[in-house]
Amino acid sequence: MAAGLFPSPSLWHHFQFRHLHYLVDGETGVVYSLDEAAAAAWQMAEGPASPSPPLALVERFGRKEAATAWREVLALRTRSCSRRHPSPGSDSPPITLGPAASAGFRIGTPLKALCLLVAMECNLACRYCFAAPDWQRHGERRMSQEVARRAIDLLMEASGRSSALQIDFFGGEPTLNWEVVTDVTGYAASRAAAAGKRINFTLTTNGLLWNEEIASFLNFYHFQVIFSLDGRPEIHDRFRRRLGGQMSHAAVLRNVRQAVQQLVDGDYWIRGTFTRENLDFTADVEYLLDQGFRRISLEPVVAVPGPDAPWALRDEDLPRLLSEYDRLAELYLRKAREGDPFEFFHFRLAPPSGPCVARRISGCGAGYQYLAVTPEGDLYPCHQFVGREAYRMGSIFDPGIEQSLSPTPTGDGSCGHLLSERFRRAHALGKPECRNCWARLYCGGGCHANADLLGGDMLGTVPLFCELQKKRVELSIALREACGTG
Incomplete structure (x- = not known):
């Protein structure tokens, strides 16, 4: 067997969790479980291939087991493995777009979701908040009913034939503008029903203003609450204090x-942030579990x-962070x-599946499938881009905005909005550093x-x-196998 069996070595990835070995084919998303002999053979199979197993492999595992493992590794390298144990979703066909074509590939998905920043103000003063600089520069604002309803009109018109839509209420603290939240939810539900579409709602809140009225309303419309x-x-x-500097934890908890307890669908997430000052964030997960929560997401601070940000994560923190994810x-x-299982958001990563290239190489859809709307009606690719003027995409009141954001009927995925067009090309095959990364279909x-x-x-x-x-992808794969889920 000649050399060059492995034209894209970076797209294969071998890792170990506990005593188990896994091999990910980054071109297809297929995951293989390897025994010790096969894992050792894989690590030895570099450069020109020989039909006979290396002496070191024979000495370690015996001639028969070494020969079997070696044959299987050679078969893997030619994508015809005879003994593979794919995980759920592993029947995905490979992506055939080459690097030359991939740079020009654009995603033609229409607008499906809006993040409504209904209150650019808050009753907390979180030190790491990415949204606060905007209202510190421009003042606190609340979205009007007119803006909120016009945003829904935009979504309905620009979503085309998409039948599943989403509205995220965000801020600031969205419950500070509860009247608009309730009004636009009813308006959106009514418009969606009339158009034969389904619309889901989420609300991100610090919980300080929670009451029976809020619970009842969110239950009626089946909100997911973060x-x-x-x-x-x-x-x-340390980070999430009230405006006057008082502690907030006791009231929030x-x-x-x-x-x-009040959410009848049980559709919630506890969403926390970890920083350089709590790299031992597993202790925070344990604390939340002790409080009775079972759906948890802890995100690295950005x-x-x-x-000005001593809590920011640094490159030298990486070894500690990787070991903490193992913990x-x-x-x-x-x-x-x-x-007594619990869900951790980043350990429930779905395997890439299905033949649709766009679904397998795109991330969140910011800038074309998902947009953020400010209280004034300005459009941004997502809530984190708000305030970065280079990324302002216009206004919901601009004439023809629906058409410019929509893919053209030619089927090539292009649209009339230059910035949205840029985001349609910003996928895993369009970013140079991502094209040869084994995790590209998961990320x-x-x-x-x-x-x-x-x-x-x-x-x-x-x-x-x-x-x-990549570490979270590894662990989600290994835990899916170990727990028998998927």
Whole structure:
């Protein structure tokens, strides 16, 4: 067998979790479970291939087992493995777009979701808040009923034949503008029903204003609710204080506990942020579990390292962060085996599946499938881009905005909006650093807003966040296998 069996070596990835070995084919998303002999053979199979197993493999495993493992590894390298154990979703066909074609490929998905920033103000003063600089510059604002309803009209008109839509209520603190939340929810539900579409709602809140009225309304419209709670009291109160500097943890915890009991669908997430000051964030997950919560997401803080943000993550934190994710995975597995499972958002990563290229290479859809609307009606690619004027996409009141945001009927995915067109091309095959990454089908190219903020280029990547994402993909694959889920 000649050399060159492995034309894209970076698209294959071998990793180990506990005593188990896994191999990911980054071109198809297929995951293989390897025994010790096959894992060792894979690591030895570099350069020109020989039909006979290496002596080191024979000495370690014996001639028969070594020969079997070697044949299987050679078969894997020619994509015809005879003994493979794919995980759920592994029957995905490969992506056939080559690097030359991929740079010009555009995603033709229409607008499907809006993030309504109904209140650019808050009753907390979180130190790491990415939204606060906007209202510190421009003042606190609340969205009017007129703007909110016009945003829904835009969504209905620009979504084309898409039948599943979404509205996210965000801020600031959206419950500060509760009257508009309730009005536009009813308006959106009515318009969607009349058009034969289904619309889902989410609300992100710190929980301080939670009451029976809010619970009843959200239950009626089957909202998913995301509660902001960082974990241990000393961690939460270090960053998430009230406007006057008072602690907020006790009140937030009390209200969120009550809220979770009141949500009849049980559709919630506890969403926290970890920083350089709590790299031991598994302890925060354990704390949240002790409070009775079972759907948890802890996100790395996004901030530029420097004197103004000493809590920002740095490259030198990576080894500690990777080991902490391992520690969290052990907790996840132990709880599952004890019959007390919980969900961790980044460990429930769905395997890439289906033949649709766009679905498998795109991330969140910011800039074309998902847009953020400010209180004035300005459009941005997502809530994190708000205030970055280079990314302002116009206004919901601009004549013809619906048409310019919509893919052309020619079927090539292009649209009349230049910035939206740029985002349609900003996928995993369009970013140079992503094209040969094994995790590209799980990641979709990463967060454009993070790349712009931390690297100065939305088409770039942030190495620290790439490594964290790849670690989470590894662990989600391994835990899916270990827990028998998928």
